[in-house]
Amino acid sequence: MTKYLFQTLSFVFISMPLLAQNLPRVQQERLEKTLFELAAFGKMENGETNRVAFSDADIAGRRYVMGLMAEAGLDVHIDAAANIIGRRDGLDPSKKPLAFGSHIDMVPHGGNYDGIVGSLAAIEVARTLNDQEVATQHPLEVIIFSNEEGGVMGSRALAGTLTPEALEVTNSTGFRMGQGIQRLGGDTTKIYQVKREPGSLAAFLELHIEQGALLDRGGIDIGVVEGIVGIKWWDVQVSGTANHAGTTPMDLRQDALLAASRFVIAVNEVALATQGRHVATVGRISAQPGAPNVIPGEVLLSLEIRDLSSEKIQGLFTEIQARASKIAAESGTSFTYRPIDATGAPALTDPKIRQAISEMAASLNLSYISLQSGAGHDAQEMAALSPVGMIFVPSKAGISHSPKEFTSAEDMANGANVLLRTLLALDRQWP
């Protein structure tokens, strides 16, 4: 991992150099135990857990989590968007809440760590504060977002970006989102009232497993997330001329799949030739008419570009289009592009929160690097409301959305302790 900047553990948190040793720490075994207990809700005969949003397992798992939150001394309620919110008063009622949390719903065939580590770590942090009777100036809110995997539903409701169309979408449980919200104890008739005003939160923090392998391969404890990439999707149509594959000589073809193949390679070459951590992917392709004995006249494919900078995404797309124009001219084909609504704009994390996370990691003698999140998260939506910070912990081999997800108890506790200290640092530093 020599290509990634590895920062040595030289920072010490400026404002509390002597207190660091005495700060509370989370209980690693207790945190791990809650993860195993939550994994039981939706566990199947093959040992894997299936807990897609709105399923009976989701409802049961949420009930378990609400119990944990109440045990942690939080005042728990379900909002109209079915988010679980646990509040704790602050000493200064004039201050806005510091919020932190993640989600416990899973993709189909998912694992027990994505979202769950961050949710249970948030609860463990609250429980630690409660156990140690640590008061904060700011009120605290632990938020377990509803249906993250099915379109960051709960956080979109809070950010005011949930659309009526989204409520009509059916997930793999067979329930439409609107029905699902009712099942989870929300109230679709009041769902738009959960919207928070920008500036109504002091900050939002999310701990999450890294869904790449930078931390695991580098043997690094903590990822300080610079931002969550923006994602742009296009449907690309390549038009040539369908023709008889037996009677059309090789040099008289306008083969849409041949042109599309050159396009797929061009996308990869443009992405590789440009410096940065952007990614560009063609994940879906079909050729029409799609018979072995017919030269494809039309190909439909998807193009996805992700980066922290919208300008960078646009620049890459422009370069790809230029390459495609050349391919079109050389092959007698044409390319058209239709932008598709994806998960939206890049969300940068707050520089001061990034610095606090780095310093708190250092104060715990944990190694850390800066990285970006290539995946979407609730924090991306929450960035519309307040400064956000994200802490990543290693996921074995970078695996996510798979029953093979794994993060060690030590890594989970490391992340939770960084979350805890960052929260306390913000509580002291933040307005």
Added chain:
Amino acid sequence: MTKYLFQTLSFVFISMPLLAQNLPRVQQERLEKTLFELAAFGKMENGETNRVAFSDADIAGRRYVMGLMAEAGLDVHIDAAANIIGRRDGLDPSKKPLAFGSHIDMVPHGGNYDGIVGSLAAIEVARTLNDQEVATQHPLEVIIFSNEEGGVMGSRALAGTLTPEALEVTNSTGFRMGQGIQRLGGDTTKIYQVKREPGSLAAFLELHIEQGALLDRGGIDIGVVEGIVGIKWWDVQVSGTANHAGTTPMDLRQDALLAASRFVIAVNEVALATQGRHVATVGRISAQPGAPNVIPGEVLLSLEIRDLSSEKIQGLFTEIQARASKIAAESGTSFTYRPIDATGAPALTDPKIRQAISEMAASLNLSYISLQSGAGHDAQEMAALSPVGMIFVPSKAGISHSPKEFTSAEDMANGANVLLRTLLALDRQWP
């Protein structure tokens, strides 16, 4: 068309230098009239004709054609495979029949020339012989094959290569082939009895529109078909590693679609770099899991190679495999190949028949070139039974399997006259 050999009109048919002027000729207007009349069976409101095998229109069209055959003095019957056979006695009962014909069924959204020109020209040839009271030494058989477009059904029955599985296949009319044969007046209980013995025919001749554009673009009257290409199909599986498109850096991917795209280009490059008239096509492709935000872990695609030589097909495939191995090694993917049964082995036409066709075209002052048939035909199956010859006439822009098919009345008549003279030449020359 300078790259294709254009033979000048220097040949004169050796065995009948003086008779050529006096040979009978077909009636162009009568031939064209039958084509228009047949087009009425299945004509839709938009003016296009829909006459897929087994349809009511097919049944009505066959009835019309059988009437024409009887008018031409043929002794007409439907065999158990629903082929329409019109016989005419020869002067020498010891000689085997000279057979000629084609098919009148259409693909869905097809045109009025593919198969039909050859069928009606064969009938016009028989009618001309009848009108002119020209006797032949050999018995003659005009064969209108059943369901050519749905798997050369009738000719396979004659060649003995029709399988019981084929009879279970349903075409676009909704009828299974077995049901269709009954509808057309065949008899599935006796279908295997129509099989002819190899050597039981003196020769088989088929006139057909060219399904490429060599004749039309070159302004050439007649194509002397060297052979009907063999077709080999493979299902190709490209295996990489599916992964999160947002979190997997560009340089850590094993993208099956990227490798597949290089394969599609390699197929094209190998085909273009090798001398000859072979074709190689990838017509079908799909990527798994097929989501815009997932790097494809697996791609399935079709590979088709056609050539007159089975060895050439194998050589091209071997070269493509070598290129794929290199792609696999460079991209961390793997390729596997599954051969699929396609329409079979190459069928070369008889050199003496080719020479007769060339000489007869020359005797009519028609320009001609040698070419291969990239499409399959009934003659390909008939090659198992006897020497075969094929005569191509121009199709506008090489279009076939489309309502836009067009061959001029003059080109049809030219082809029919070449067919007529070749038949008479074979009758004189052939044992």
